[in-house]
Amino acid sequence: MDYLVNVAIVISIQAIAACGLNVIVGYAGQISLGHAAFFGIGAYASAMLTTKAGLTFWGALPLVLLIAAILGFLLGLPSLRVKEDFLAITTIGINFIVEAVFLYTPFFGKALGIGGIPRIYVFGQRLNNQMLLGLCLFFLALTLLICWRFTRTWAGLSCFAVRENETAASSMGISPVRAKLSAFVIGTVFAGLAGALYAHYVRFISAGDFGFPVSISMMSMVVLGGMGTLWGPLLGAVILGILPEVFRPLIDYRMFLYSLLLLLMIRFQPGGLLGEHSFVRTAFRGLTGKEKGGVAGV
C-alpha cells in the first residue's frame, strides 16, 4: 500500500511539471528540453529556504514560485528569440548550466546535495505519505484547472495563434515574444511547484535529480499523452510512471525505451494518445457516437 502511495506521489509531482511543460510546448508551440532545470530550481529554492532560512514549506512556497517565475522570465527572454531546433539546443544548454550550478557551487551543497529537508505540515499536522499524496493531488487538480483556464484567456489564444502561425499572429497585433514568454513563465512556475513538492517528499536532493534525462522524460510524457491537450500530460505521466514499476527488470533500458516510444509516437501518433486524430479519440468517438470537438487543440 505504501509502495503504491509512493508511486502515486511521484506520478502526480511529475504530472504537475509535465502540465507546465505542456503550456510551453503544447499551447505556445515552443520546444523546451530543459524543463528539469526549473523543476530543480523549485526544489533547490524550497530546500534552501526551509533548511537555511528556516521558513516552513508554506512560507517558502510563494517565494519559490516567484523565484521560478523570475528565472523563467530571465532565461526565457533570450531563449525565445530563437526558434525550433535552436530553441531546443538553447534549452538543453540551460538545463546543463543549471545542473552544473547546483553541482559545483558550495552554496548548493555541491555533489552532496541538500539533506534534512523538513516534512510538510498542514494545520500543525505533520503529513504522512498518504496525506502528502492528497496534497500533491490537490496541487495537480489546481494545475489542471489553471491550464484549462489559460486556454480560455486572451493570453492563451495568442499562444495558440503564435503556435499556429507566428507571422500571421504578429501581423494581427500579437507580440510573439510576449505570448511565448507568458507561456514559458507559467510553465516554469508549475515546474517550480513540482520541484518544491518533490524536495519535501524525498527530503534529500542532489543535482543529478534535475539532469537532462529528466527533461527528456517530461517531454516524453507530454508527447505520449498529447501535446496541447489538457489531460495528455497527466496520462503520459501516469503511463511513464507506472511502466518502470511494472517492468522493473528493464529499468536500465528506460532511456532507450523512452526514446523508442518518442520515435514511435512521432511517427504514428504525432498528436499523442489524446491528440486530435489519435486511435484513442477515434475509439472513444466510436463508442459515444458523438463528435467530441477539441477546441483550439484543447
Add this chain to the structure above:
Amino acid sequence: MSPVSDVILSVKNLSVHFGGLKAVDDVSFEMSRGEILGLIGPNGAGKTTCFNAISGVYNPTLGDVVLDGRRTNGTPPHGMAALGVGRTFQIVHPFTGLSVRDNVIVPLGGARYRGNFLRSFGSWRDKKIAAEAEKILDTVGLLDQADRKAGLLPIGNLRRLEIARALALRPRLLLLDESFSGLRHAEIAQIEALVRGIRAGGVAVLLIEHNMKVAMTLSDRVVVLDHGRKLAEGLPDDVSSNPDVIEAYLGKGESGRVA
C-alpha cells in the same frame, strides 16, 4: 479624389537592401484616405518587399514610412497592426487548427487587451466578441463556415479569411497582397465588391495584384515597380498605355504591338 492634405500613408525614398540586392530602391508614393492604390509590376519587382517594409516586417534600409504623419520605421509588425495597418499574405497564413471564428477573434482580442496585462487573462469566450467576429465574417461571406477549422477551407475562402482578419483590426490602411489570385471569376467579382465597400468606409487600400484587369478596374491610381524602382505612377489608363510599363511587362519591341 480626396485632397492631398488627407494623406494617410507616405512612403519617402524607401529602400530595402538585402546585402547587395536592392529589392526596393528609392521608391516614393503617397496614399489618401479612402483611396485604392494598385501596386503592380513584374515578378521580383519588389512589391511584396515594399509591403513588408510598410507593415513592419522589414526595417527600411533607407527612407521613411510615414503613417498619418508619424514615422513608423522600426515598428514591429504587431505594433503596425496596433496602429491600424491590416494586411493579408500572398501565401495565406491561416491558424489552421483554430476555427474560422476563432481566427477572427485573435485580432479582435489583440486590440482588446493590448497594453493591459491583467485583461489578457480575461476570457476570450464571450458572446459579444463572437458576435463581432461573426459580423465581420458576414461581411466577407464566410459566416456559414464559422465553425469549420480554418485548415479545411479551400483557397477562395482562405483569401476571404485573410481579409476578415485584417478587417478585424479596424484598419486605417489595408494592404492586400494578391488577394485575388487563385480565385474563380464569380469570386473575383465578390471580392472586388468587398474591397470597394471597405474603401467606402474610409479605409485606404493598397493592393498588389497580378491580374491586370482587376488591378486596373479596382484602383484609383497605380504605382508600377520594376527591379525595385518606381517606373510609373498615375491613373490606370495612363499607366497601361505608358511605353515604359509595357516594355517592363512584355520586353523591348513589343510596345508598338500592344499599343
